[in-house]
Amino acid sequence: MDIDKMRFEHLMVERDFACAASTLRCVFWNIGQxxxxxxxxxxxxxxxxxxxxxxxxxxxxxxxxxxHVRTVRLLTEAGDILFFCPTPPFNLVYQSGLWxxxxxxxxxxxxxxxxxxxxxxxxxxxxxxxxxxKQRLIELLLRISDSVVE
Amino acid sequence: MIESSIIIKxxxxxVFDAFYHLxxxxxxxxxxxxxDLQYDDGTHQVFTMTVVRPSGMExxxxxxxxxxxxxxxxxxxxxxxxxxxMHGYWYFTPAAEGVFVRAVRDVKWVEPEATGKREGNLRDCxxxxxxxFKEHLENGH
Numbered sequence: 214m215d216i217d218k219m220r221f222e223h224l225m226v227e228r229d230f231a232c233a234a235s236t237l238r239c240v241f242w243n244i245g246q247x248x249x250x251x252x253x254x255x256x257x258x259x260x261x262x263x264x265x266x267x268x269x270x271x272x273x274x275x276x277x278x279x280x281h282v283r284t285v286r287l288l289t290e291a292g293d294i295l296f297f298c299p300t301p302p303f304n305l306v307y308q309s310g311l312w313x314x315x316x317x318x319x320x321x322x323x324x325x326x327x328x329x330x331x332x333x334x335x336x337x338x339x340x341x342x343x344x345x346x347k348q349r350l351i352e353l354l355l356r357i358s359d360s361v362v363e
Numbered sequence: 364m365i366e367s368s369i370i371i372k373x374x375x376x377x378v379f380d381a382f383y384h385l386x387x388x389x390x391x392x393x394x395x396x397x398x399d400l401q402y403d404d405g406t407h408q409v410f411t412m413t414v415v416r417p418s419g420m421e422x423x424x425x426x427x428x429x430x431x432x433x434x435x436x437x438x439x440x441x442x443x444x445x446x447x448x449m450h451g452y453w454y455f456t457p458a459a460e461g462v463f464v465r466a467v468r469d470v471k472w473v474e475p476e477a478t479g480k481r482e483g484n485l486r487d488c489x490x491x492x493x494x495x496f497k498e499h500l501e502n503g504h
Contacts, residue, residue, distance in 0.1 A: 260440065261440040263438070263448060263450075265438075265450075266426065266438040266440070266450075268426065268440055285407065285409065285426050287428060287436075287438075295428075297404065297406075297407040297428075299401065299402035299407075299409045307404060309404075309406075309407070
């Protein structure tokens, strides 16, 4: 698979948080705690984590079924978290993405971006899938925002 | 940081591809006897590699991320025996005579007291591999 030769879809969601980027970056990196924050996450098993590189397996409830996702993440020198999925969700051929953190006046802004290749071909299915995917990202950012406030 | 570098008289794409395409390494480096590329999307790789060492066979597991024609970043999630951490980079820079390749390793040892000798051995290994890639790319060996 060479993504240069494939057409991939793109999503972006942003949200402001009332805390420092460094605080939030830790919440996003500590993937083992996500099951306490976001209810679709059933289990997380971290295979490797040296603080800059991380590999984990996650079982999540998406689209009405449990899915097994394997993800590798990299913390960049700029403080962003990049990732790719050697085992993406079942309805994706490919997924990569990033969490970008930027301090701003009253806290920080998080930008979530996703690049993916869905298995479905029909435009109607694709539109519905992209909408659900975007809503899921918005919901995740909301849940993380709640957990930081608590 | 431990590093070594070399100039390879070839074009940037050929040099980058030779270092990126891990399954090809068994044809280049005599001590690499098996590569299992579990994932490769053209930018990200997950692999296991088995190499022959004087002490026996070693199998490492790692991830690599490419910035095409610029660099390859390595993290071994299962490093070789004796290493707590093995991170690395290859940087590729066009030069007048070909491509300047710089290999860098950031490591932590299980037994830090023996660091000096082991650093020397690792640097020698990096240099040997760069020379082997150079010979392969320039002469087809």
